[in-house]
Amino acid sequence: xxxxxxxxxxxxxxxxxxxxxxxxxxxxxxxxxxxxxxxxxxxxxxxxxxxxxxxxxxxxxxxxxxxxxxxxxxxxxxxxxxxxxxxxxxxxxxxxxxxxxxxxxxxxxxxxxxxxxxxxxxxxxxxxxxxxxxxxxxxxxxxxxxxxxxxxxxxxxxxxxxxxxxxxxxxxxxxxxxxxxxxxxxxxxxxxxxxxxxxxxxxxxxxxxxxxxxxxxxxxxxxxxxxxxxxxxxxxxxxxxxxxxxxxxxxxxxxxxxxxxxxxxxxxxxxxxxxxxxxxxxxxxxxxxxxxxxxxxxxxxxxxxxxxxxxxxxxxxxxxxxxxxxxxxxxxxxxxxxxxxxxxxxxxxxxxxxxxxxxxxxxxxxxxxxxxxxxxxxxxxxx
Ligand code: SAH
Ligand code: SF4
Numbered sequence: 001x002x003x004x005x006x007x008x009x010x011x012x013x014x015x016x017x018x019x020x021x022x023x024x025x026x027x028x029x030x031x032x033x034x035x036x037x038x039x040x041x042x043x044x045x046x047x048x049x050x051x052x053x054x055x056x057x058x059x060x061x062x063x064x065x066x067x068x069x070x071x072x073x074x075x076x077x078x079x080x081x082x083x084x085x086x087x088x089x090x091x092x093x094x095x096x097x098x099x100x101x102x103x104x105x106x107x108x109x110x111x112x113x114x115x116x117x118x119x120x121x122x123x124x125x126x127x128x129x130x131x132x133x134x135x136x137x138x139x140x141x142x143x144x145x146x147x148x149x150x151x152x153x154x155x156x157x158x159x160x161x162x163x164x165x166x167x168x169x170x171x172x173x174x175x176x177x178x179x180x181x182x183x184x185x186x187x188x189x190x191x192x193x194x195x196x197x198x199x200x201x202x203x204x205x206x207x208x209x210x211x212x213x214x215x216x217x218x219x220x221x222x223x224x225x226x227x228x229x230x231x232x233x234x235x236x237x238x239x240x241x242x243x244x245x246x247x248x249x250x251x252x253x254x255x256x257x258x259x260x261x262x263x264x265x266x267x268x269x270x271x272x273x274x275x276x277x278x279x280x281x282x283x284x285x286x287x288x289x290x291x292x293x294x295x296x297x298x299x300x301x302x303x304x305x306x307x308x309x310x311x312x313x314x315x316x317x318x319x320x321x322x323x324x325x326x327x328x329x330x331x332x333x334x335x336x337x338x339x340x341x342x343x344x345x346x347x348x349x350x351x352x353x354x355x356x357x358x359x360x361x362x363x364x365x366x367x368x369x370x371x372x373x374x375x376x377x378x379x380x381x382x383x
Contacts, residue, residue, distance in 0.1 A: 023084045025162065026155020028204060029054045039082040049075070051209070058210025061162060061171030063087055087159050093167065100356030103163060107156055111148070113188050114366045115160040117168070118355050123181035128160050129366070130198050131189025136223055138243070138256050140288055142322040142367045143188045151194040157201035160187075161211065173212050183213060185220040186241070188366050192225035192232065202236055215239075215276075221286065226262040226270045233275035240274055241284040241315070242267065246294050247302040255294070264306065271310050282311040288363075289318050289330035289338065296334075300341035307347060314342050314349040320362040 022035055033050035037043055052071055056062040063086070065071075065079045091112065092104035101117045113129035133146030161183065165171055168179045183205065185191040191198045202218060205211045220232060221241040233240065244267075246252035252259040259267075277283050285307065289295050303314070316339055319329040330338075335351055342349040354362045 021080075021082060021084045023086055023155055024053060024057060025085055025087070026153055026158050026201065026204070028200065029207075029209075035083065054207075054210060057085060058158075058162075058204065058207065059172050059212075061165060063162075063166070087163055087166070088156065090163060090167075094359040094361070096356040096359045096361060098355055100359065100361050101164075101167070102356060102359050102361040103160070103167070105160060105163060111150060113152065113156075113160070114361075115164060115187055116356060116361045116366070117164055117180065119179060122177045124179045125182040125184050126161060126164050126180045127184050127187045128157060129187030129189055130157060130185055130191040130194050133367075134189050135193060136190050136256075136258050138223060138245075139254060140245075140290060140319060140325065140327050142325070142365050146188075146367055149189075151197055152189070154197045154200040154204065157198060158204050161205060173210065181213075182217045182219070184241075185218070186363065190223055190225065191220050192222045192228040195225075195228050195231065199232075199236055202238065216281070219284065221284075223256050223258050224262050224267045225258065226266050229270040230273060230275065233277070237276040239281060239284070240271070240277065241286055242271060243288075244285045244303075245288050247299050247306060251294055255288075255290075268306060268310065271312075277311050279311050282313045285312055285314045287314060287316050289316055289335050291319075291328040291330045291334070293327065295330040295338055297337060297341055300338045304342060304345040304347070312347055314347050315352055316342075316349060317352045317363055318354060320354060320357065320365050322360070322365050322367070 024032055024035065027035060029050045032053050033046040036046040036049055041049060049071070052068070056068040056071070062068055065076050065085065068076060088108070089106045090103055091106045094102045099119045103115045104112055105115060106112045111132045113132055115129060116127040118125050118127065129152065131149060131151055133149035134141070134143045135149050137144045161180065164180060170179055185198065198220070205213050206215055206218070215237045216239065219239040219241050220236070221243060222229065223243045229240070232238065243256060245255045247264070249259060249263050252264060271277070271283050274283060287294070287303070316335060318335060319327055321329065339349045339351055352363070356362055357365070
């Protein structure tokens with residue numbers, strides 16, 4: 001079963017470490033101060049400078065030292081010798097007919113991930129990626145078919161938010177309504193297998209002097225990396241979503257293979273103990289509706305039984321197909337029959353409306369398209 005746990009060494013080989021000028025995006029105030037001292041700044045003034053830089057970076061969204069007018073001219077001129085505040089490149093930006101936007105973001109080593117903004121009337125959620133690809137191989141998920149995987153750095157995670165705000169013109173951090181009012185860690189990758197970097201990124205995003213997004217507006221979705229669930233609740237206190245998708249270990253082993261390592265009972269016990277959950281802040285159980293696989297009334301009744309004692313809500317996700325996917329979406333009838341049983345038992349069970357399907361931005365469809373295009377070009381050249 002060891003193959004279910006990725007080669008952490010390999011996924012952590014972070015190419016930015018080789019960069020000569022240090023990128024300050026993704027550093028906490030303390031780390032910025034330490035970097036300044038390393039670059040020759042006196043210890044005494046480093047803390048204050050770090051605070052100013054933090055403000056410009058994350059509150060105002062500055063992407064150029066030249067714009068940071070409260071910092072002395074002399075220092076503004078010197079900072080670029082050792083540091084950058086560069087964003088990753090946006091290699092593609094698509095907008096769906098329903099307003100959903102998808103960014104293809106490219107990092108300096110050429111690796112790419114996708115982020116998606118799902119707008120609603122007076123708010124919107126940004127779906128953020130935590131890894132390039134995913135080491136887990138859930139059989140219904142497009143990201144799980146990507147070969148190449150590495151962890152994203154804290155800076156690469158935070159900068160997805162920054163890029164989206166650049167596009168939407170949402171700087172400085174608004175006090176009132178925001179177009180990006182929520183973050184869901186539901187993009188590419190398994191966030192709890194890159195916990196340290198995700199935690200640091202979210203800590204920066206939550207910081208009141210910067211982007212300042214409350215933990216109540218952040219949801220982390222996991223396929224069930226049980227040992228990290230408690231830590232996430234204690235340290236971050238964000239909302240938790242669990243990709244359950246099946247009510248028996250036999251079926252879940254196939255759909256979500258990490259279940260072989262952390263089966264349903266252990267997963268649900270971790271949910272019962274999740275420090276940040278209560279009746280006001282329920283755990284979301286995501287359940288992808290797959291025709292003839294997990295969508296019977298008996299499955300719905302078993303789900304209700306399993307959730308007993310957990311402050312829970314259920315999110316039913318009609319399966320989003322992708323090229324070559326082995327499953328079919330459940331019929332509307334089956335989905336509504338299932339929803340009614342769960343709802344009648346007292347659990348809210350909305351059916352997730354699929355957004356951005358026309359640009360392959362819906363749940364589980366993310367897989368950097370350019371990679372596919374390049375691969376098919378290579379095949380065309382080879383033949
Ligand atoms: N790795 C994390 C977060 C990313 S996936 C996790 O698995 O929870 C975000 C959600 O989309 C998960 O609930 C995932 O199971 C679901 N999903 C994946 N592929 C899907 C598909 N093809 N159709 C619908 N939902 C899918
Ligand atoms: Fe990874 Fe989540 Fe997709 Fe499973 S559903 S392969 S854990 S991204």
